[in-house]
Amino acid sequence: MSTGDENVLAAFGAADNRIDIDLGAIAHNWLYLDSLSPKSTITAAMVKANGYGLGANHVGAALYKAGCRQFFVANLDEAVSFRTYLDNISISDAQIMVLHGCHRGQEHDMRAYRLTPVLNDLEQVSRWRLYAQNANETYPAMLHLDTGMTRLGFDPDQTDWLIENKQALNGLEITYIMSHLISGEISDDPANTAQKTRFDEYRSFxxxxxxxxxxxxxxxxxxxxxxxMTRPGIAIYGVHPCGKDQAITDSNGLKSCITWHGRIIQVRTAPEGATVGYGGTHRLSRPSRIATVGVGYADGYQRNLSNKAFVNILGHRAPVIGRISMDSITIDVTDIPPNIMLKAETAALLSDLYSIEDMANDASTIPYEILTGISRRAIRRYI
Incomplete structure (x- = not known):
């Protein structure tokens, strides 16, 4: 076993796959994104979906240490969990915004955990305002005005009504109005300018x-x-929103923050003509050596990667063959020298030789889904 592979395997424990998360790289990415804005602009951080699958608590603490004070989560459950963690490590001044707003029965916890709801319609405004009035206090909130996503936020009719009836906000401290770009990753998409124009029109009121x-x-x-305020998400986790080519161009900017390894649980030989995996979707064209790795779709290794993906074994790129199973994948290691395979204990599923963008492309999806889809069965190690 090589020293490098031994170090990787040592932290597996009872698990068969593990992701290493570089909190320093995540902090670097946030600082880089912050440097792209004027000093008067705050750079917040999206830590929803458990920090894009990497652990909101660890990620949030690292970002706080780097200087971030504003965090966004999706819902109340995420917000309560994150606030509780921050309070337990004596961080009390972080602002936590809840993108899904305040729903019926959530008012008490929203206030008790010092959260700021992003209000998405008049019903949410009315609910949060009434709760504030009953407490004879002024509560913070953000307003989300839809400018084209048609997903969350005040629709045009409600926005027009609110512009004419701004007294409906009495009793609330509106800290920001916000909207969400539908094609921000496509720099020349005319939708960006159209949304900005609409947003500026709303802002004027x-x-x-x-x-x-x-x-x-x-x-x-x-x-x-x-x-x-900017609200970066995926870029904090090392993925350039404009694609891998742009990431290469901006090589001094974002840094990859994760690697993913799986334990090699068996290496076997198979004759020419043998089929591999469920359905026999791969037939061997030569006598081959097959390595089985202990990761599958139950771990978030997507079934769409069958017969498409690659892994890295001690610097050697090898193809995934056959269908992805629930708990395992099969790798053709015939072209890796036998002396190398004798040392190999793990396969790198995500690495410099096969990036998250590569995996997403082979799975016909996006890096967001790869990241957030890695299951809890993959242990996390923070470096």
Whole structure:
């Protein structure tokens, strides 16, 4: 076993696959994104979906140490968990915004855990305002005005009504108005300019309130999209929203923050003509050596990678053959020298030789889904 492979395997414990998460790289990425905006612009961080699958608590603490104070999560459950963790490590001044807003029965916890709901319609405004009035207090909130996503936020009719009836916000401290770009990762998409124009029109009716429009893609569109707060997500985790080619061009910018390894649980020989895996979708064209790795679709290694993906074994690239099983994948290691395979204990599923962008492309999906889909069965190690 090589020293490098021995070090990788040592932290597996009882598990058969593990992801290593470089918190220093994540902090670097946030600082890099922050450097792209004027000093007057705050750079927040998306830590929803358990920090894009990498652990919101560890990621959030690392980002706080780097200087981040504003965090976004999707729902109340995520917010309570994150706030509880921060309180337990004596971090009390972080602001946590809840993108899904405040729903019926959530008002008490929203206030008790010092959360800021992003209000998406008039019903949420009314609910949060009434709760504030009953407490004879002023509560913080953000307003999400839809400018083209048609997913969350005030629709045009409700926005028009709110512009004419701004007294409906009495009792609330509206910290920001925000919207969300639908094609921020495509720099020349006319939708970006159209949304910005609509957003600026809405902003003109809410004078003095800070604004936020840019997601990860929007950060790279230029300062005119940054306003007083940017809200990067996937870029913090080392994935350039504009694609791998752009990431190579901006080589001094974002850093990859994860590697994923699986334990090699068996190496066997098989004759020419043998089929591999369920359905026999791969037939061997030569006498071969097959390595079985203890990771499968139950771990988040997507079935669409069958007969498409590659792994890295001690610097040697090898193809995944046959269908992905629930708990295992099969690798053709025939072309890897036998002396190398004698030393090999693990296969790198994500590495410099096969990136998350490569895996997403082979799975016909996006890096977001790869990251957030890695299951809890893959142990996490923070470095």
């Amino acid at each position: 809410f004078g003095g309130i800070k604004a936020s429009l840019a997601n990860s893609g929007g950060v790279f569109l230029g300062n005119e999209f940054h306003y007083q």
